[in-house]
Amino acid sequence: MRENLHRFFRAARGVGVHVSPAESIDAMRAVAKVGISDRTVLRDALLLTLAKSQDEKLALGDCFDLFFSQPEPRQDQPEAAGNDDAAQDADQQPDPSSSSGSAGEPGQAQPPESLGPLAQMLLSQDRNAIAAAIASASGAASLSDIRYSTQRGIFSSRILDAMGLQRLRDDLDELTATNPALAERLRAALDALREAVRDTVSQGLALYAREEAENLRNEILRNAPLARIERRQVAEMRALIRQIARRLRERYSKPRKRQRRGHLDVRRTLRRNAAWGGVPFLTAWKRKHRNRPKIVAICDVSGSVAQVSDFFLLLIHSLHEVVDDVRSFAFSSHLIEVSEVLEKNSPEEAMAEIMSKVGFGSSDYGSSLVDFEKDFMSTLTPQTTVIVLGDARSNNLDPRADILRRISERSKRLVWLNPEGRLAWGFGDSEMPRYATFCTVVRQCATAQQLERAVSDIVATYQ
Amino acid sequence: MADQKASTSIEAVESGLAAQGYIASRQIATAVYLSQQIEKPILVEGPAGVGKTELAKAIAAWRGMKMIRLQCYEGLDEAKALYEWKYAKQLLYTQILKDKLGEVLGGAQTLHVALDQLHDFGDVFFSKEFVEPRPLLQALEQPGGCVLLIDEIDKSDAEFESLLLEILSDFQVTIPELGTVSAITPPTVILTSNSERDLGDALKRRCLHLHIGFPEQRLEERIVESRVPGISQALRRQMVGFIHEIRSLDLKKLPSVSETIDWARVLVLLQASELDTDIVKDTLNVLLKYEADIEAASPQVTTFIAKAARSNVFG
Numbered sequence: 001m002r003e004n005l006h007r008f009f010r011a012a013r014g015v016g017v018h019v020s021p022a023e024s025i026d027a028m029r030a031v032a033k034v035g036i037s038d039r040t041v042l043r044d045a046l047l048l049t050l051a052k053s054q055d056e057k058l059a060l061g062d063c064f065d066l067f068f069s070q071p072e073p074r075q076d077q078p079e080a081a082g083n084d085d086a087a088q089d090a091d092q093q094p095d096p097s098s099s100s101g102s103a104g105e106p107g108q109a110q111p112p113e114s115l116g117p118l119a120q121m122l123l124s125q126d127r128n129a130i131a132a133a134i135a136s137a138s139g140a141a142s143l144s145d146i147r148y149s150t151q152r153g154i155f156s157s158r159i160l161d162a163m164g165l166q167r168l169r170d171d172l173d174e175l176t177a178t179n180p181a182l183a184e185r186l187r188a189a190l191d192a193l194r195e196a197v198r199d200t201v202s203q204g205l206a207l208y209a210r211e212e213a214e215n216l217r218n219e220i221l222r223n224a225p226l227a228r229i230e231r232r233q234v235a236e237m238r239a240l241i242r243q244i245a246r247r248l249r250e251r252y253s254k255p256r257k258r259q260r261r262g263h264l265d266v267r268r269t270l271r272r273n274a275a276w277g278g279v280p281f282l283t284a285w286k287r288k289h290r291n292r293p294k295i296v297a298i299c300d301v302s303g304s305v306a307q308v309s310d311f312f313l314l315l316i317h318s319l320h321e322v323v324d325d326v327r328s329f330a331f332s333s334h335l336i337e338v339s340e341v342l343e344k345n346s347p348e349e350a351m352a353e354i355m356s357k358v359g360f361g362s363s364d365y366g367s368s369l370v371d372f373e374k375d376f377m378s379t380l381t382p383q384t385t386v387i388v389l390g391d392a393r394s395n396n397l398d399p400r401a402d403i404l405r406r407i408s409e410r411s412k413r414l415v416w417l418n419p420e421g422r423l424a425w426g427f428g429d430s431e432m433p434r435y436a437t438f439c440t441v442v443r444q445c446a447t448a449q450q451l452e453r454a455v456s457d458i459v460a461t462y463q
Numbered sequence: 464m465a466d467q468k469a470s471t472s473i474e475a476v477e478s479g480l481a482a483q484g485y486i487a488s489r490q491i492a493t494a495v496y497l498s499q500q501i502e503k504p505i506l507v508e509g510p511a512g513v514g515k516t517e518l519a520k521a522i523a524a525w526r527g528m529k530m531i532r533l534q535c536y537e538g539l540d541e542a543k544a545l546y547e548w549k550y551a552k553q554l555l556y557t558q559i560l561k562d563k564l565g566e567v568l569g570g571a572q573t574l575h576v577a578l579d580q581l582h583d584f585g586d587v588f589f590s591k592e593f594v595e596p597r598p599l600l601q602a603l604e605q606p607g608g609c610v611l612l613i614d615e616i617d618k619s620d621a622e623f624e625s626l627l628l629e630i631l632s633d634f635q636v637t638i639p640e641l642g643t644v645s646a647i648t649p650p651t652v653i654l655t656s657n658s659e660r661d662l663g664d665a666l667k668r669r670c671l672h673l674h675i676g677f678p679e680q681r682l683e684e685r686i687v688e689s690r691v692p693g694i695s696q697a698l699r700r701q702m703v704g705f706i707h708e709i710r711s712l713d714l715k716k717l718p719s720v721s722e723t724i725d726w727a728r729v730l731v732l733l734q735a736s737e738l739d740t741d742i743v744k745d746t747l748n749v750l751l752k753y754e755a756d757i758e759a760a761s762p763q764v765t766t767f768i769a770k771a772a773r774s775n776v777f778g
Contacts, residue, residue: 018664020668022668023668026501026503029500029501030497030500030501033496033497033500033501034473034493034496034497040489041473041489041493044489044490044493044494045493045497047490048490048493048494048497048671048672048673049497049671049672051672052664052667052668052672053508053667053672054508054674057672057674249661250661279554281550281551281554282550
């Protein structure tokens with residue numbers, strides 16, 4: 001059972017539940033207390049000790065059901081196959097012992113002693129024994145190491161080998177010569193066994209390989225350029241962005257006051273102890289107040305940059321706990337405020353609405369900056385971080401870098417995120433070098449990973 | 464053998480809690496049983512009003528132990544949760560003992576000798592007598608054990624969580640001047656949280672994690688039965704069915720078990736024999752706590768009553 005539990009912990013890690021050694025020890029202790037005879041109690045006990053949130057409970061519950069339902073299909077399949085071929089037998093040649101069909105009694109009577117253990121087992125249709133044999137063989141073949149779907153074949157053959165397929169083949173050859181009817185039954189049983197093993201391997205793949213496959217996919221996705229992402233990956237990307245947001249939230253949503261140990265706040269101490277004539281019974285200590293970030297995001301939503309802006313806005317707006325105040329603006333040829341649209345609607349709807357208002361025009365940085373200065377300059381305070389996201393390709397129109405200078409002077413920091421590589425800055429109609437002089441930081445931001453780093457740095461400056 | 468014992472003990476927990484008027488689901492009973500067996504705290508999460516705090520009270524009443532409650536809020540620190548020095552008493556004692564001190568130190572010729580003599584009296588003023596125990600320390604000092612309820616842990620600051628870690632894993636606290644205080648009998652610790660913020664992994668790792676959601680219809684009927692005995696069975700089934708329909712709506716705050724119980728009491732007071740549109744509309748404010756929610760729910764009332772009645776006939 002301990003072996004089984006360890007494999008279950010591995011499977012649990014596969015579905016994204018963090019099972020540390022300490023937790024697995026707790027789970028073991030809990031299982032030792034409640035026993036394993038009652039599956040629902042066992043399930044509750046494991047869910048209580050391992051899962052640490054409602055989502056994890058759901059995932060782990062599914063994983064538990066999949067994991068411990070394993071023996072069932074294996075029991076059924078040999079039986080169904082067995083019945084089939086028993087029926088066939090009865091049709092072809094009435095054989096007194098095979099028509100009885102049930103497990104135990106013909107088993108000892110019929111299979112000749114000379115056959116190998118696997119053949120004996122298959123012929124006697126001892127379902128539990130077969131299930132147990134598959135389980136132990138998959139243990140021997142270390143099925144829990146399976147990682148990719150391409151490994152299915154090799155693991156199936158390893159399991160079959162471990163069960164003694166070689167011996168069975170010999171038996172089969174021998175029987176074909178001596179007792180063709182029995183050989184036929186054995187062959188059918190072997191097919192059923194193959195099927196059962198294949199199912200076991202598929203289940204193993206579903207249980208153990210999920211983590212690896214997901215990691216691989218996420219890794220690729222994190223480093224894929226956001227602008228050229230395929231349509232079917234957009235949903236996955238959104239999920240990834242939400243994950244990133246959660247991570248940033250956990251890292252930065254610390255309390256905003258930090259006690260400065262050892263610094264006495266004299267004024268507050270005196271005031272608090274006025275009742276005792278100023279004898280300091282109660283002491284008050286200085287605290288340092290940390291501001292939460294105030295962010296003004298100005299995003300280019302024209303053509304190629306649109307997709308990146310989409311993900312960026314999604315990320316910024318899912319950071320409620322960390323960021324105090326976000327105002328978002330979108331522009332291509334003119335600029336509008338989009339904070340409210342993003343707060344109220346789902347990401348898909350919001351983006352569609354923004355696109356229908358200002359999207360897909362040819363970008364004009366100059367007039368968009370003029371719009372911003374005219375209407376929204378007052379949103380900037382000395383605590384504000386301004387983030388501009390765009391490729392700075394202004395179609396050879398006046399870039400109005402002077403406005404950017406004034407923005408930079410009014411705000412705490414001005415960060416420019418450019419989805420284009422550094423090499424392309426300054427070539428063609430790119431105004432990046434001219435804008436860059438007024439920015440605190442300019443960085444490339446083309447993939448999810450770069451996006452995470454950029455936002456993380458921005459938030460970190462407030463800590 | 465052990466398995467047999469476990470399942471009967473889980474049932475024993477269930478019936479023990481039921482005797483205190485707390486109808487527990489099997490998950491809850493398993494959690495309580497396990498927390499006693501492997502001596503781990505339970506972290507209870509779930510929406511407001513599903514009986515998280517009530518669970519701790521029921522356990523205390525069932526096992527005849529004292530319940531010590533620590534209500535968490537922003538700014539709670541160790542002086543209010545763990546222990547505090549009685550400054551005033553310390554100061555007062557030094558004043559009173561001034562003469563005595565003078566006597567003791569009178570023989571000393573030099574400052575050095577006086578200091579040495581003073582050292583002999585050691586930490587008179589930092590001893591147990593001058594410690595004001597707060598809930599956490601009190602809980603450890605109970606000779607017969609107790610139920611320690613740390614309520615709404617998500618309201619406290621993240622630093623406070625770290626303070627709890629030592630108590631939760633080893634049932635001890637360290638006071639720098641006195642050393643480590645270990646529990647005489649490990650208390651049963653229940654932490655509750657409304658998931659207002661994510662708790663740290665270190666805290667979660669030390670606890671059994673129990674999520675109490677809205678109960679199933681059967682269970683809720685049993686809860687109402689035990690809490691409001693005066694209500695007839697037909698009405699009980701109807702009103703619980705109605706509440707389950709309400710919970711399917713998209714509301715600001717869904718009615719939870721405590722609201723169900725309140726409503727049952729109200730219906731008994733009004734001597735209603737069955738639900739009808741008027742009485743539901745009049746008492747909807749017991750169930751729903753926001754004007755917007757009431758507005759959203761009232762057009763549906765008639766349909767929901769019909770649905771509840773129908774399920775009543777078939778169920």
